[in-house]
Amino acid sequence: MQATAAEFFKLPIEEKKKYAMASDDIQGYGQAYVVSEQQNLNWGDLIYLQIFPSRYRKMSYWPTIPEFKETIEDYSSAVNKVAVQLLPNISVILGLDKDGLHGLHQEIMQGIRMNYYPKCCKTDLVLGVSPHSDQTTITILLQDDDEVGLQIHHQTGWVPVKPVPNTLVVNVGDVLEVWSNGRYRSIEHRAVTYEKKERMSFATFIVPDQEVELEPLDQMMDRHYGPRMYKKIKYGDFVRHSLARKLAGKTHTEFLKIET
Template sequence: MEMENGNQMSEQVPTSRSSVVANVQEMVRRNPSYVPENYITNQDDRPNCSPVSSDVPVIDLSLLDGRNEEELKKLDLACKHWGFFHVTNHGVAEEILNNMKDTTSSFFKLPFEDKKKYATPPNGIQGYGIPYVVLEKQKLDWGDALILSIYPSTFRKLEYWPTTPPKLKDAIETYSSEVNRVAKSLLGNLSLLMGMEKEALLAMHKEVTQSLRVNYYPTCSMPDRVLGVSPHSDPSSITILMQDEDITGLHIRHDGGWVAVKPIPNSLVVNIGDCIEVFTH
């Protein structure tokens, strides 16, 4: 299971014309060996992944916020040569991270009848289900997701915020607030790297939106033929990802190949998005 918080410049929450498709978790429950054709990927479309890498840069946010020049240089190299990096000493309490993982995991363990109350509607993006289904015969990712808009609060559709388990809403609020703080700190340090005032990059956003996506990948009888999330770039300014520490599932593009990112306990993974790439050209 993975959790993403994306911060991006936007005037409205993007929507997709979703078709009604079966939830993967429910498909597996009914028939563990069944894999529909539209989930099976061609071998040529699958990333050729290298062994787990310990070379992905690790950035100490407390040093960055202390204006440590060496750490700022490390951030510069991480952005230029990787586009991804781990963040440690970010100030988000371990209890908050674990509570978010535990409560969202409890949500996905609920009976399907309980979860489908929050199903993503046609032409919508928020809610529970398989996101971004826009074509009748498109290849689908082997996973379900819970997607919610967080900030600004006027974008929230609270009817898709699960009320079970009871502590989930508070966990989302607390975690998202902390991740928002981390994102603003990173944007400030990226501004300094660009030779601007610390608040300049944040001010360049007409409106900063933040959304939460929790990905759940059920067991598959044909794991070498499906993808949890297809290869993509993020349109946001930055994406902050919390990995499941027990599974190395994240792979990133680097030097023409794919690198498996080994989780670091209590760290966050940051992905520089398309908006930052545009700002720096």
């Protein structure tokens, strides 16, 4: 996976632009969450592809370099097996039966974002990815084994997530925060850059169908867990709201909350 993605990111910029995402799409090469020409962009290259269900793939965005399609499918199928093992356990934790989360998704959607962070001589001025939380149920991340690029926000500071070779990092996303009525908070995180080292990472997003209506589960609202904290909203509407904003921590999740 790493070697194949490296071949794509090494292509000349004009070649990569052949796969540029359209202004009304999130698939393809380029940066999303761009809302102004005056906005400072992140220091990184990325390409996002929808993987499952396969009918949502837009193959015009898939680079035609050797073995790219086969590698993406092999890696994504393996990560999907991890997700299929995780979701039943999270279901039980939430008080559902083991197939509960699968049913709430209606159809589990899976996409992958491949990130490349070049060397940067002014690391104090830019970030690889600005602070944000993911609009997902869970995100499964493959980090670079050599450098600490991922940081999570905890209390008043940023905590580095030291890579452990041959492991995956699993982040809680905004969808799980809503379903759990805030019991499980989506992780605010960012990616940093390095002056003498380039990095790559691979984020797999597990999300529900766009027509799914998000709202707290009944068992997550009682005298123990507290009153209802989030309103009902279609997942697709939430995503469109988030994409219309620049990355700014968890400010996009305020849209989900009931004012008190």
